[in-house]
Amino acid sequence: RWEGEAEIDYVFKVVVVGDSAVGKTQLLARFTRDEFALDSKSTIGVEFQTRTLTLHRKRVKAQIWDTAGQERYRAVTSAYYRGALGAMVVYDVTRRATFEHVARWVEELRAHADGSTVVALIGNKADMPAARREVEADEAARLAEEQGLFFSEASALTGDNVERAFLTLLEEVFAVVS
Ligand code: GDP
Numbered sequence: 397r398w399e400g401e402a403e404i405d406y407v408f409k410v411v412v413v414g415d416s417a418v419g420k421t422q423l424l425a426r427f428t429r430d431e432f433a434l435d436s437k438s439t440i441g442v443e444f445q446t447r448t449l450t451l452h453r454k455r456v457k458a459q460i461w462d463t464a465g466q467e468r469y470r471a472v473t474s475a476y477y478r479g480a481l482g483a484m485v486v487y488d489v490t491r492r493a494t495f496e497h498v499a500r501w502v503e504e505l506r507a508h509a510d511g512s513t514v515v516a517l518i519g520n521k522a523d524m525p526a527a528r529r530e531v532e533a534d535e536a537a538r539l540a541e542e543q544g545l546f547f548s549e550a551s552a553l554t555g556d557n558v559e560r561a562f563l564t565l566l567e568e569v570f571a572v573v574s
Pocket of ligand 1 (some may be wrong): 414415416417418419420421422423519521522523524550551552553555
C-alpha cells in the first residue's frame, strides 16, 4: 500500500439525481473538491468523484455519482442506482418544474435503489435573488416530511449548506450500515 494511504473502513455510494441544470454537477464539485467549475460540463462522462473522511473514527470513502447528463434523455440506468446507500434529489429553487418532478425522481429511486437507501431533498441555488424564487423552503420541507426525506436548501455557488447536507446524509448512511 502507498505510504500515507489510510485503510478505508467503508465505501458509501451516493447518487445525485434531479432534472437537468439544477446544479448536480456543481454540488458534487463543491463537496468533493470545494470548487465551483465555471466550465460546468467539464466532468461529463466522469461517473463519480470521491472524498474520504472520518466518521465516528472510521475512514469512509464517499463515492458520489453524477448522472453526467443521462437525465436529459430519461436514460438514467438501473446500474446508476445499484448499490446506492444514499441519494440526493436536487431541484432548483428558481424553477418550479424541477420541484414538481421531485416525486418522480423519488419514485425512480425507490424502484431501482435498495429499500434502505437514505434520501435527501436539496433545493439548490438558494443564493439567487428572492424575486427569482419559485419554490419556498417551507413548501419543500412539507413535501420532504411527507416523503420521509431529509431536506435542506443549499448553494453550490456560495457553498452554503453543501458540506452540511452531504455530511448529514453520510451520517445517516453510517447509522444504517454500522
Ligand atoms: P446539472 O445539469 O444538474 O449537473 O447542473 P450543473 O451543475 O451543470 O449546473 C447548471 C447551471 O446552473 C450551470 O450554469 C451552473 O453554473 C448553475 N448553478 C449550479 N449551481 C448553482 C448555484 O448554487 N447557484 C447558482 N446561482 N447557479 C448554479
